[in-house]
Amino acid sequence: MASAVLVAAAAVATVVSVPSAAMAQNRDFAYVTNSSAGTVSVIDIAANRVTATIPVGLTPLQVAISPNGTRAYVTNEGSNTVSVINTLTNGVVKNIPVGMGPFAVAVSPDGARVYVTNATAGSVSVIDAATNGVVATVPVGATPSGVAVSPNGGQVYVTNLNSDTVSVINTADNAVVGQPITVGHAPVGVAFTPDGARAYVADAGASAVSVINTVTRVVDPNIPTGTGSDPDRVVISPDGARAYVSVPSLNTVEVINTVTNQVTTAIPVAVSPFGLALSPSGNRLYAANNDSDNVAVIDTVTNKVIGTVAVGGHPLGVATGRVVTDDPQSRVPTQIRRHKIRRHYHQKIRQSQDG
Numbered sequence: 001m002a003s004a005v006l007v008a009a010a011a012v013a014t015v016v017s018v019p020s021a022a023m024a025q026n027r028d029f030a031y032v033t034n035s036s037a038g039t040v041s042v043i044d045i046a047a048n049r050v051t052a053t054i055p056v057g058l059t060p061l062q063v064a065i066s067p068n069g070t071r072a073y074v075t076n077e078g079s080n081t082v083s084v085i086n087t088l089t090n091g092v093v094k095n096i097p098v099g100m101g102p103f104a105v106a107v108s109p110d111g112a113r114v115y116v117t118n119a120t121a122g123s124v125s126v127i128d129a130a131t132n133g134v135v136a137t138v139p140v141g142a143t144p145s146g147v148a149v150s151p152n153g154g155q156v157y158v159t160n161l162n163s164d165t166v167s168v169i170n171t172a173d174n175a176v177v178g179q180p181i182t183v184g185h186a187p188v189g190v191a192f193t194p195d196g197a198r199a200y201v202a203d204a205g206a207s208a209v210s211v212i213n214t215v216t217r218v219v220d221p222n223i224p225t226g227t228g229s230d231p232d233r234v235v236i237s238p239d240g241a242r243a244y245v246s247v248p249s250l251n252t253v254e255v256i257n258t259v260t261n262q263v264t265t266a267i268p269v270a271v272s273p274f275g276l277a278l279s280p281s282g283n284r285l286y287a288a289n290n291d292s293d294n295v296a297v298i299d300t301v302t303n304k305v306i307g308t309v310a311v312g313g314h315p316l317g318v319a320t321g322r323v324v325t326d327d328p329q330s331r332v333p334t335q336i337r338r339h340k341i342r343r344h345y346h347q348k349i350r351q352s353q354d355g
Helices: 004-017 328-354
Strands: 025-036 039-045 049-053 059-065 071-076 081-086 091-099 104-106 113-118 123-128 135-140 146-150 155-160 163-171 187-192 197-204 207-212 218-224 233-238 242-247 252-257 260-269 273-278 284-289 294-299 303-308 313-327
Touching: 025 059, 025 071, 025 273, 039 059, 049 091, 049 303, 071 104, 071 113, 071 242, 071 313, 081 104, 091 135, 091 252, 113 146, 113 155, 123 146, 146 197, 155 187, 155 197, 163 187, 163 197, 187 242, 197 233, 218 260, 233 273, 242 273, 260 303, 284 313, 294 313
Parallel strands: 059 104, 059 313, 104 146, 146 187, 187 233, 273 313
Antiparallel strands: 025 039, 025 313, 039 049, 059 071, 071 081, 081 091, 104 113, 113 123, 123 135, 146 155, 155 163, 187 197, 197 207, 207 218, 233 242, 242 252, 252 260, 273 284, 284 294, 294 303
């Protein structure tokens, strides 16, 4: 009897001592590229504090997180590479060579492909996320600076800064579809509405946002963002009701009602906001303030800045995601439970021996 209980005790102890899914937690984080520091700051969204600083390549510009939250992809303009970060360990697992001057990055909805604009080369590198290798290079317009994948994964929109156009790539064959779409001067950021019906393009040189009907490929309307403004990045709320546009020259983030396509408010932040990202729930907006070395945290209900987080030098890009973490706090209940199980079976062993 004692030997049977000993075997059971050993089996249970073995099971609970192996790290399990219960020890891993899904938590919301923001990854911020520090362009002059060559690093990425990791912000715990719940606490609004930096929990890690990751060395990457030279002049990291933009960042995107995979849909499953396991990888972050960082474009390093000065290294002509993309750093792949394991979000569990916050370590770089590979630096992928791409074209000259990698700038923007986006991940397909299924996580299988990563699209990188090479601003100097005038191309888009297509990366296989499983192998971390470039599988295609697609020529586009002059100085591609923004990229977004449609919600159904079928098309990629690429803004061409010095061509005043948007190139459309078919993801099935990595070929450009038709003629580029003419937008305003110096387009930079681009984002799709959740239904994929429209794409919003920030025209930095036109002080406007172009709204593209993705079926007709016609711009209608063109939304003014104010005299002297240089809209840079754009993100869309999860419900599709609002578009948020960073305006570095005015130190603001503008909010557009996507029903009326009118600017409804301008949120003052710090100096030179560029990158924008919404929290997974959509209740917070993060703006990377390039000349303030911090990230503004905005409440999307009140449209007020509720905090700032200091990061590295000249933050430029920001992306948020729900990532898997191995929080030491999550191990405490497991350790306590293991101790109780062992004590329980030791008592059982003693009882069987006494009997």
